[in-house]
Amino acid sequence: MKVLIVDHVKFIRRTLACLIGGHGFETVTAETGAAALQYLLNDPYIHAVVTDLHLPDLCGSEIIEEAKKITRLTDTGIAPTPAFILLTAERNEKVLDSALERGFVQVMRKPPDEAKLIAQLLSIQEDTRDQPPVASANSEAEPQTPLKCPLHQDIPLANDLVAALATIGEAVDALISFDDADGVRRLHKELSPLSQLVEGFLSEHSVRPLPQSQAFAGT
16 A cells, blocks of 8 residues: 655654555655645555644645545546545644544554554555555655665664654744744754754664764755
């Protein structure tokens, strides 16, 4: 079964692709809601979508609404709208409950419970077992490259990194919202544990880190 992963953070997209792909699923990834919809328009054989809630252009719920408007034709007829799983750092229970009402089959917080996520994908696969065989579809939403992912061999560390990135995202949101020194201090505070996690990962896998001047070049 083919799974579309949607998140604006590249590290999270690649980590999820490794995790899900490691269980035998085919994966494609998109950075924005618009790119995700382009994938769905071009490929009627995507049966599941794992998406973040807050994206640069659309929210996860808006992607569902737009996906329902897309007619996806296969050799045997019209393909159904894929099943959507929400994976988010959102902590507001009302927002999460609303997501279920809007059509998500599962709502999960970052970092994901691997067993729970894969069980849900297997359930979706079972529901779609009578669909036509997966066929290749041309898409330029985001070029795919083979993944050599040591993170899949160290899921606890990967989950820690994803959780840290989600927390950093919340800090950035606070900085943008309040535009004050408190936001800056919070961002600095949250960056410290993330740096330690990255250093631990690099050391664990014998990867030599770049000097800061090179690591941030071009960002």
